[in-house]
Amino acid sequence: METATMTPSPTTPTHAVSMDARSAPASAPAADAPPLIEIGGFSFWYGPKQALFDIDLRIRERAVTAFIGPSGCGKSTLLRCLNRMNDLIDGVRVEGSVRVQGQDLYGPDVDVVDVRKRLGMVFQKSNPFPKSIFENVVYGLRLQGVKNKGVLRDACEKALRGSALWDEVKDRIEESALSLSGGQMQRLCIARALAVEPEVVLMDEPCSALDPIATAKIEELIFQLKERFTIVIVTHNMQQAARVSDETGFFMLGKLIEFDKTDVIFTRPKQKMTEDYITGRFG
Amino acid sequence: MRRRGGDDGGLELGTSAVAVLVVALVAAIGLELLHGSRLSIAKFGWSFWTGRDWDPVSGEFGALPFIWGTFYSSLLALLVAAPVGVGIAVFTTDVVPPRFRRPLAFLAELLAAVPSIVYGLWGIFVLVPVVRGLETVVSRTPLRKLPLFSGPPYGLGMLSAGLILALMVIPYVSSVSREVLQAVPVAQREAAYALGATRWEAIRAALHYGRTGILGAVFLGFGRAFGETMAVTMVIGNNPQLSASLFAPQYSMAAVIANEFSEATGDLYLHALTEIGLVLFVITLLVNAASRLLIWSVQRGPGRVSDGVPAPETIPPARAGEAA
Ligand SMILES: Nc1ncnc2c1ncn2[C@@H]1O[C@H](COP(=O)(O)OP(=O)(O)OP(=O)(O)O)[C@@H](O)[C@H]1O
Numbered sequence: 079m080e081t082a083t084m085t086p087s088p089t090t091p092t093h094a095v096s097m098d099a100r101s102a103p104a105s106a107p108a109a110d111a112p113p114l115i116e117i118g119g120f121s122f123w124y125g126p127k128q129a130l131f132d133i134d135l136r137i138r139e140r141a142v143t144a145f146i147g148p149s150g151c152g153k154s155t156l157l158r159c160l161n162r163m164n165d166l167i168d169g170v171r172v173e174g175s176v177r178v179q180g181q182d183l184y185g186p187d188v189d190v191v192d193v194r195k196r197l198g199m200v201f202q203k204s205n206p207f208p209k210s211i212f213e214n215v216v217y218g219l220r221l222q223g224v225k226n227k228g229v230l231r232d233a234c235e236k237a238l239r240g241s242a243l244w245d246e247v248k249d250r251i252e253e254s255a256l257s258l259s260g261g262q263m264q265r266l267c268i269a270r271a272l273a274v275e276p277e278v279v280l281m282d283e284p285c286s287a288l289d290p291i292a293t294a295k296i297e298e299l300i301f302q303l304k305e306r307f308t309i310v311i312v313t314h315n316m317q318q319a320a321r322v323s324d325e326t327g328f329f330m331l332g333k334l335i336e337f338d339k340t341d342v343i344f345t346r347p348k349q350k351m352t353e354d355y356i357t358g359r360f361g
Numbered sequence: 362m363r364r365r366g367g368d369d370g371g372l373e374l375g376t377s378a379v380a381v382l383v384v385a386l387v388a389a390i391g392l393e394l395l396h397g398s399r400l401s402i403a404k405f406g407w408s409f410w411t412g413r414d415w416d417p418v419s420g421e422f423g424a425l426p427f428i429w430g431t432f433y434s435s436l437l438a439l440l441v442a443a444p445v446g447v448g449i450a451v452f453t454t455d456v457v458p459p460r461f462r463r464p465l466a467f468l469a470e471l472l473a474a475v476p477s478i479v480y481g482l483w484g485i486f487v488l489v490p491v492v493r494g495l496e497t498v499v500s501r502t503p504l505r506k507l508p509l510f511s512g513p514p515y516g517l518g519m520l521s522a523g524l525i526l527a528l529m530v531i532p533y534v535s536s537v538s539r540e541v542l543q544a545v546p547v548a549q550r551e552a553a554y555a556l557g558a559t560r561w562e563a564i565r566a567a568l569h570y571g572r573t574g575i576l577g578a579v580f581l582g583f584g585r586a587f588g589e590t591m592a593v594t595m596v597i598g599n600n601p602q603l604s605a606s607l608f609a610p611q612y613s614m615a616a617v618i619a620n621e622f623s624e625a626t627g628d629l630y631l632h633a634l635t636e637i638g639l640v641l642f643v644i645t646l647l648v649n650a651a652s653r654l655l656i657w658s659v660q661r662g663p664g665r666v667s668d669g670v671p672a673p674e675t676i677p678p679a680r681a682g683e684a685a
């Protein structure tokens with residue numbers, strides 16, 4: 079097992095032995111292709127507080143993987159570990175590995191900036207820059223040094239089409255992004271993530287601030303996007319997880335309780351806790 | 362419940378009364394200045410603003426050299442203080458490890474607590490000789506042909522005044538910029554990072570988000586530099602002339618009032634000085650109001666806050682509002 083330490087912590091927390099998570103088969107079942115992302119023995123600490131316990135999980139390419147679980151169980155934490163956004167927080171520490179196409183993201187020679195280009199992220203609250211729609215979409219490309227106007231325009235159109243926003247904004251891409259509606263802003267943020275052509279799109283409750291119609295649009299979008307991208311989505315909405323995802327992981331208190339095909343999780347979960355959660359008996 | 366309601370009502374009344382009082386006070390000061398300068402206003406009218414002669418003996422008063430000196434020295438100060446102040450703000454919010462941030466910011470702000478006269482003394486004993494040395498070097502090069510570097514190197518003059526003002530204004534610019542940067546939602550920096558930004562690019566995104574507030578911070582520094590008296594009086598050279606040269610001894614509005622008020626003989630002379638005070642008062646008020654508006658606009662967040670752009674946490678009003 080690989081160990082990557084970002085900030086050495088004086089108190090090494092004892093490795094809690096995870097119970098149910100170990101006994102349950104935590105790998106993706108019957109995947110023909112090798113997984114794109116392979117999380118192995120992954121634990122995570124915020125300072126002295128352990129937030130993730132020994133997670134093993136495989137994420138298939140061009141599929142939608144959903145993380146569900148009660149609030150505070152570590153879904154966002156795990157998601158943010160997949161593109162090393164948690165590096166930005168002081169005093170965090172990881173153990174274990176996250177391999178993307180075999181390469182450990184927490185290995186010694188990893189370029190974090192490059193990791194974030196390959197694994198794009200969409201946040202819970204849309205966070206457009208106070209710039210024009212166009213400049214928002216091409217921001218990542220500009221960071222990469224693309225200057226050619228034509229190239230940027232094409233990429234902008236492609237990304238906006240990809241996020242099903244093009245028809246609504248094509249006549250006003252020079253207008254401020256802040257003039258869009260909430261749902262449009264979130265799709266803009268998706269377009270912005272798509273524009274840099276990532277391999278994976280990580281979404282943290284992307285619809286939680288949206289109304290049902292905007293939510294339906296984004297769900298439809300996710301469905302289309304999985305033809306080109308691998309998607310990992312955190313959601314509190316069981317129906318949403320059931321509708322959009324191919325595989326689902328159920329987390330509790332920082333542990334992966336069960337991971338399986340979505341229909342299995344929702345119709346015949348192996349763990350009692352999973353069943354209780356999805357039937358709404360707690361959480 | 363009722364009692365609490367009553368208390369709140371009392372509090373509201375009290376605070377409104379204080380607010381009205383403050384406005385009334387400002388208005389009263391303005392009127393008083395207006396009254397105290399009526400002779401000069403009557404005699405010179407607008408030509409007071411454009412007149413270049415300041416000759417108490419022959420009763421000729423023009424304020425242009427002082428207005429010029431004040432603007433010149435303040436702009437010069439900002440040219441230095443804006444990048445340095447914003448730099449300190451960036452450094453103490455994004456660059457330095459978190460546990461050093463507060464102490465460092467505190468140290469920078471401590472500069473604001475040093476009395477003006479101490480800056481003046483330091484200016485005379487340390488800064489002026491250094492500046493004189495610098496000016497001497499420059500005036501031996503062909504650069505001296507430029508209006509900016511013309512004239513003999515006294516040391517006392519515009520450059521010294523600008524630099525000492527810069528030093529005094531930096532803590533204001535940095536502390537307000539720091540508040541602005543802290544008010545930028547984390548989500549903005551995260552958005553940049555998630556698209557492959559380096560730390561500097563993420564800082565740029567944050568600066569862009571808070572740009573109006575940063576501009577406000579700079580304006581606030583400008584307002585501050587504008588009214589600064591003591592230290593400037595000690596190093597600017599106190600010579601009312603319109604000169605583009607950094608080396609030339611010049612004068613400022615606040616400095617001339619401080620120097621000449623107590624020995625002003627004759628009503629017109631007094632009224633002319635008071636009118637300079639009035640001009641200073643009006644301009645400072647405008648600059649401060651403008652800066653405050655800019656800072657507020659960031660704290661409220663740009664555009665449609667309700668639609669997903671998280672409003673920056675409300676931050677305490679910048680305490681750098683007072684201009685002398
Ligand atoms: N920056 C942080 N510093 C310290 N602890 C944190 C931090 N962020 C999250 N935590 C803690 O880590 C645990 C997991 O948090 P996380 O945000 O991953 O939960 P979540 O499953 O996404 O919850 P939610 O559904 O409410 O978004 C929680 O106990 C939380 O308090």
Ligand SMILES: [Mg+2]
Nearest residue numbers: 153154155282
């Ligand atoms: Mg979360």
